[in-house]
Amino acid sequence: MLDVLSNIATPVESPPPPSSFPPPNIAGFLGREKIRPAVFANWGKEDASACEWDFVDCDVDGFVSRIDVQDVELNLPFPAGFASLPRLRSLVISECNLSGVVPDEVGEFGALQVLDVSSNSLLGVVPAAIGKLQSLEELVLNSNHLTGSIPAEVGACAELKILTLFRRRLEAAQACG
Numbered sequence: 001m002l003d004v005l006s007n008i009a010t011p012v013e014s015p016p017p018p019s020s021f022p023p024p025n026i027a028g029f030l031g032r033e034k035i036r037p038a039v040f041a042n043w044g045k046e047d048a049s050a051c052e053w054d055f056v057d058c059d060v061d062g063f064v065s066r067i068d069v070q071d072v073e074l075n076l077p078f079p080a081g082f083a084s085l086p087r088l089r090s091l092v093i094s095e096c097n098l099s100g101v102v103p104d105e106v107g108e109f110g111a112l113q114v115l116d117v118s119s120n121s122l123l124g125v126v127p128a129a130i131g132k133l134q135s136l137e138e139l140v141l142n143s144n145h146l147t148g149s150i151p152a153e154v155g156a157c158a159e160l161k162i163l164t165l166f167r168r169r170l171e172a173a174q175a176c177g
Contacts, residue, residue: 039072063087071095078102078122090114094140097121102146107132116140118164123147131156138162 043053051058057066064085070092077100079093089111098120106115107129113136122144130139131153139154142164154160 059087061087066090066092068092069094069096073097075099078117080105085109087111089135092116093120095119099123101125102127102141104129106130109133110135112136113159114138114140117144119143121145126150126154128153130154133157134159136160138164140164142166 039054049058049062050056050064051062055067055069056064057068059065065087066089068090071094074093074096076096076098078098080103088109090113091109092114094116095118098117100122101124102117102122104127106127109115110133112133115130115133115136116138118140119142122141124146125148126141126146128151130136131151134157136157137159139157139160139162143166150165154163
């Protein structure tokens with residue numbers, strides 16, 4: 001699963017026409033797993049644009065702008081490689097049994113407005129790199145196994161309107177004051 005989304009190589013200047021836009025790496029999100037949930041059957045097809053894949057939306061220029069996967073049993077680590085999606089505005093991977101830690105790379109999702117990784121099995125701390133997300137409006141981390149305190153850097157997210165943290169092991173929200 002890690003290679004799928006990490007392999008969406010969206011061009012920075014101008015995208016190729018949709019018919020020739022099969023981002024080779026989005027299917028890597030599902031990893032090197034031999035068995036892929038059936039709901040992802042159209043991910044990674046060489047003849048299809050990522051814009052035609054289930055759970056993926058693109059902007060008018062053909063760049064991936066939204067990934068929304070909910071209630072699909074993935075049992076995989078948090079995906080890497082999203083920084084290669086320069087126009088990703090919304091990343092929702094909820095109730096999918098994601099494991100591992102939220103990587104510092106999350107701070108490189110420059111256009112991200114919504115990050116929802118609720119109801120998974122994520123461990124560790126909330127990365128301070130989230131504070132780099134200047135466009136972030138909604139951060140949903142509830143129902144995971146995150147520990148420690150909310151980094152003060154989250155307070156730098158000037159557009160943050162919704163912060164959802166219930167059912168977590170986090171200490172007092174330092175960034176909310």
